[in-house]
Amino acid sequence: MNQTQSIYMRAISEWERFCSIHTAFSVPIQLKLSETVDATEEGYQIDTVKECAYITARTGRGFLYGTFRLMDECRVTGSFPENFHLLQSPAFENRIIWSWSRLDKSYRHAPYLNLRSMINPRSIDAPEDNAEMMRFLRQLARMGTNALVLTHELHHSEIKDFDQHGFRPYYREIRNFARYLKTWGIDLYLYTASAPEADFKQTVAQTDCAFDPRVQNFWKETIDEIFTEIPELSGLLLAGGLGGYAGGSLYDCDCEYCRKKSPVERVKEQIFFISERLKKYDKKLIYTLTTDIPFIMDREVDCMLELIDQIPENTTLSFKDCYHDYEELRYPEHPLFGRLEELGLHGKRNIGVEYQLFPEMRGKGVVLSNVASMWGNIFRYAAALKMNSVIGVIETHPDNAHPSMADWYAWGRYCWEPNRTADDILHEWSVIEYSQESAPVLVEILQKSFYAAGNLFYAAGVQNGSHGMIIPVPQFVRDILNDTWCPKEKQPNQIIGSDDRQISLYTKKRREELSGDPSFDLFLHARKVDYALMEQLLAEKSKAVTLYQEMYQSWQAAADLFEKDDYRYQNMEHMLRKNFEDAKRIYAYFKTFLEWQKGSLTLDDIQNVYDAYIGTGADCSVYTCDELFGTFLTNLSYTLKGQAYDQSFDCVYDLPQYDKKSFIWQVTQIG
Structure with a gap:
């Protein structure tokens, strides 16, 4: 069975499951593969009559996304929508969710509360035996997500016992998960900050040169090992812009070799070194330029503007949506939006924007704050610039009715419809998770919470x-x-x-x-x-x-x-x-x-x-x-x-x- 067929079967089974729970919507669904439908590769067309729904798409992903969109339409209207027509294509080619919680569930920030990850070795090894994992995957399908990034060590200093290869104990489970995700149309990436030496910690003045042969040999061997063991993976996500999280110190090294190179030249050399190694396996690199330091953000801007036409085809450069960090409640948008627009750099491929709740794992489950309006502005900016990737740093709450989930519903809708208003999207979420009667009150509260x-x-x-x-x-x-x-x-x-x-x-x-x-x-x-x-x-x-x-x-x-x-x-x-x-x-x-x-x-x-x-x-x-x-x-x-x-x-x-x-x-x- 090829991937299109497996996703086709997934769409059918998910619709049947939905109808078994919501019997009022129980009508047959027919999926038709067509090269002539007026939608992009992952888009779809929905047409309904009184007793049947027809979804036409070019790929299995289109079938799945159309099926889940029809489910939400049923929830909004409260009945099966007769004579409903919707033709839709995603606004961004790559719609990626990046799970920050460590695979071993020992993430360093204690109060990330109920916005916890359900991703752990047991759940990824047997997803269908874990209710939270299945809910998470259905949420990804609902948002039209086509890629997922798993994390083990977010920072070097979090690697327990100086473990240089955080994913190594879980290769079998990750391999099984990557295969299973194909039936959901989801590509799997790994985020790693693996350390090339036992004493390589993310501490000031104690990092190796990124271009030391020892560091580069470590990365060659790491990439070779990962993609030999897990060929089903689609690539790696690396936080190279942090100046050491992708192996070696890019910005602080004062060796003779580095003194001759500008920060941009160092970043470029690292990108090409890693992307070329990944190209050997036909894999991709997502390289975030984020420095995470507010007074050296010129490096992010300089790197993007200078490298935008030079990066390899298998590489995407990404940056956070706001100045310095995920501070959507008050900080302005990242300066790259205006600079790219000013320079007329529209339609450049392989650029991604990262979005995260403030702060995703450190309080969002306790203090109400909704960023749908602010995200809408940034999504529209990114769409106008024809950027091709969006990355959501997400840990979902175990209850869809928790208000933090309104943000992620909005994120998914903006991936497809960036021009929709926050009021419209939040009203839709409120009707689905609460009721038509309470929706206006809830929307007003959610919108106020951003300013509050x-x-x-x-x-x-x-x-x-x-x-x-x-x-x-x-x-x-x-x-x-x-x-x-x-x-x-x-x-x-x-x-x-x-x-x-x-x-x-x-x-x-x-x-x-x-x-x-x-x-x-x-x-x-x-x-x-x-x-x-x-x-x-x-x-x-x-x-x-x-x-x-x-x-x-x-x-x-x-x-x-x-x-x-x-x-x-x-x-x-x-x-x-x-x-x-x-x-x-x-x-x-x-x-x-x-x-x-x-x-x-x-x-x-x-x-x-x-x-x-x-x-x-x-x-x-x-x-x-x-x-x-x-x-x-x-x-x-x-x-x-x-x-x-x-x-x-x-x-x-x-x-x-x-x-x-x-x-x-x-x-x-x-x-």
């Missing part, structure tokens, strides 16, 4: 908490607000904001827009904390409190639209109630921090805040709980007294109540 979370977690354009949305130690808050968690000279106390943004990377028009927007004040400038700045920043926090209160009250008012014991209403009510309390606590936390930076904070002030919030029994999330907020206040009092304390950055790891039960969003079934 942006005001809550950012201060005039920079984060006011740690990267994991939690209250860190006082010193680290200041460092975060200076973006000095990246390696740069720290600014003095009482100064917050950034004075090293590479705004020159944007087009002249965009620079003027950003400079004139007060919501980017600290994104672009380092300011001394005074009364005026404090008033400006607290106004943002006050607006966040108001928005979360409005969202909570709107949902309470919608209670009559649900049955008394409807878990979806109860879960959302619980989330919004916690978020309202979180917003009030973050306001108090940030006001206290600003008073400290302004030089007006007293020990009595700290005690008053402590008494107002700690030990009150308030229902808040783990990110503003008594242990974190109380520790912040205690450490701040030590700071005022000149006493030393343990400056742990992510104190959530040590919380006694950190367990899965703290984060459960009740799930009635997996389907």
Whole structure:
């Protein structure tokens, strides 16, 4: 059986399964292979009459995507749609999901909560025996995804026991999974940050030269081993732009060989070296240019603009959707969009944009924030530039009704229909997962949450908490607000904001827009904390409190639209109630921090805040709980007294109540 036939059978069996669950939609489906259908290779045409549905496509993938699109149409209308016609083709050739959770399930960021990956050796070895895995694959088909990336070691320092070959123990399981995914029309890639030497760790000044023969021999042998053992794979994804995650230090090496080469020349040489080795096996390379450091982003822009016409055919260059990192709640879009447009570089092949929830695995399951509108803008930008790849960094929630899944529903729809509005897509998701009656209320809440979370977690354009949305130690808050968690000279106390943004990377028009927007004040400038700045920043926090209160009250008012014991209403009510309390606590936390930076904070002030919030029994999330907020206040009092304390950055790891039960969003079934 060839791949088209196997996907054909998958589409038929999935439709039959759907009809067995939703008997009201139970009609036969006919799939027709045609070279004349007016759709691209993976597109489809749906036509329905009263008692039958016809899906015409050029490939098996078209059959599968059309079948799942028809399922959603049935869910939206509440009945089998008669006389329905839809002709659709994807807007992007490569629609890739990148799972960041480690294959061995020991990912370093503890609070990624219920947005966990279901991908593990057992589930990939026997997918049909794992309900969560099957739900995940159906979600990929629903989004029209045609490639999946598995991760083992996201960073070098996470490789347990200096294991240089993280995937080696799982070759058999990965091979079985790659074969099985073919029946879903999904190509499988591996992301690896494998280390060429036992002492090769992602630490400053302890990396090897990327062009050392020893490093290159390691990569040759690694590629040979992986694709000999798992020929079913389609290629590798490498984070080369990080300057060491693809083997050896690209940017920091000061050897005689590297001193003669510019950063772009080094990246080009590494790309060609790895892509040529992959070409031997007819495999592809996805090479992300992301540096993850805000004050060296010129390397990302320079590499893309200089290499765009030089990269090998089997290589895709990708970059994050926003400036520096996945900061869609407040940061502007990546400067490459405007630069490519300005230079007329439309229709260039092999360019990809990466999208991720903020932050995908560190709080999104707890604090409501929807990015559908913002993503829509970036998808339309990418489509206008005729980029051919989109990459979603995703860990799905085990319940489709969880609001974070609205983002991923939007991601899938934008892959095919980038010109649709966020309101339209979110309404469709709300009808499918909730009801026609409650959809308008839910859409309003989701749209408000983008602004609410942006005001809550950012201060005039920079984060006011740690990267994991939690209250860190006082010193680290200041460092975060200076973006000095990246390696740069720290600014003095009482100064917050950034004075090293590479705004020159944007087009002249965009620079003027950003400079004139007060919501980017600290994104672009380092300011001394005074009364005026404090008033400006607290106004943002006050607006966040108001928005979360409005969202909570709107949902309470919608209670009559649900049955008394409807878990979806109860879960959302619980989330919004916690978020309202979180917003009030973050306001108090940030006001206290600003008073400290302004030089007006007293020990009595700290005690008053402590008494107002700690030990009150308030229902808040783990990110503003008594242990974190109380520790912040205690450490701040030590700071005022000149006493030393343990400056742990992510104190959530040590919380006694950190367990899965703290984060459960009740799930009635997996389907």
